[in-house]
Amino acid sequence: MSFDTLGLLPELLRAVREQGYETPTPIQAQAIPVVLQGRDLMGGAQTGTGKTAAFTLPMLQRLAPQASTSTSPAKHPIRALVLTPTRELAMQVEESIRTYGKHIPLRSTTIFGGVNINPQIAALRKGVEILVATPGRLLDHHQQGTLRFDQLEILVLDEADRMLDMGFIRDIKKILALLPAKRQSLLFSATFSGEIRELAASLLKDPASVDVAPRNSTTELVKQVVHPVDRERKRALLAHLIQTKNLEQVLVFTRTKHGANRLAEQLDKDGISALAIHGNKSQPQRIKALSDFKQGNIRVLVATDIAARGLDIDQLPHVVNYELPQVPEDYVHRIGRTGRAGSEGEALSLVCVDEHKLLKGIERLLKNPLPSEVVAGFAPDPAIKAEPIENGRSGGGQRPGGGRPSGRQGSNPRSSSARPARPEGRRGSAPSSSRRGV
Known part of the structure; x- marks a missing residue:
């Protein structure tokens, strides 16, 4: 199988080839056609499987028809939101969006904690179609009135299992309440605990399921x-x-x-x-x-x-x-x-x-x-x-x-009583510009 068989736009195929890729990974081959159909998706995949391109490429294609070269911020509303657990992952996802979307006039940016919020506000005011964010900083922006999701079409929840491990479940629920009910939602996770399945049930509507990372599998290499x-x-x-x-x-x-x-x-x-x-x-x-x-x-x-x-x-x-x-x-x-x-x-x-x-x-x-x-x-x-x-x-x-x-503390770190008081990236009591340092 080649990328040519997946139904991707010539602009996207060109960007893929410029990166030296000819054959999709299993998660890409299974997920891309599903996302292009507009269906919700529950994907099982670990980092390193090509997961990011599996949602980035079809997301770019679904947004491409309304892409605009206009400089007016009104022509660039937030149409896709990608939530990630860490700032590093947010940066890597947005880098992939820029790489694969280089021949399509769509704007993207990242927002995460631990850095000055003002440049992020300035970027949002210029207008972006694709926003990659960590949960805490996204809520900071919402509190300051810098975000609008009334034209959102696609939501991606990346590494959902790690989000829950980091204590972001309340933030995620708050964010979901801000989004339009009519949207396409994609959830990716390396493992599927009961809590993840519960979240998926509340987030996804009649989802397709692809799983290229069987739970707890280890690579033979x-x-x-x-x-x-x-x-x-x-x-x-x-x-x-x-x-x-x-x-x-x-x-x-x-x-x-x-x-x-x-x-x-x-x-x-x-x-x-x-x-x-x-x-x-x-x-x-x-x-x-x-x-x-x-x-x-x-x-x-x-x-x-x-x-x-x-x-x-x-x-x-x-x-x-x-x-x-x-x-x-x-x-x-x-x-x-x-x-x-x-x-x-x-x-x-x-x-x-x-x-x-x-x-x-x-x-x-x-x-x-x-x-x-x-x-x-x-x-x-x-x-x-x-x-x-x-x-x-x-x-x-x-x-x-x-x-x-x-x-x-304790012997069961998954239980609520065993969680750290302030794990890395979890919300605390510091000022809003830095309290969610992911």
């Missing part, structure tokens, strides 16, 4: 290895692996923002260039860290789960779980960063005695044990007893017994 190690020797083992295996472009996951900062600083002291990326970093800091990583200026990017979700890094060769996630499904999301587009990848997990229960949970989810290899000189001491991972304690060598509190 990713080599997964567990390296047992004592909690106090994790950093030394990570540095050893990077240096002896001469690893480049390594994405390392920690459970907490503090842990990400500390590890990046320690790796730098070890002579391994590293930067941290998480919700407490300013937007310019996050953009620079990602740019330096992609360009090879730094070897290691240390990230939290929420910050890393939506990062689009081509041919990422190595992912390291410096600390196992407390939610097994997040392991699948993490290692899904590598092994994309036919490229082989490697996912290493540094596991201390504190994390054995987390590892068993991941293996139950995968329905397979993960291969384990002890690195010479780093065999764990059997006399060291497991300590509970509480309040975001990392077990990663930050201090005896683990890391510092992050606000996460």
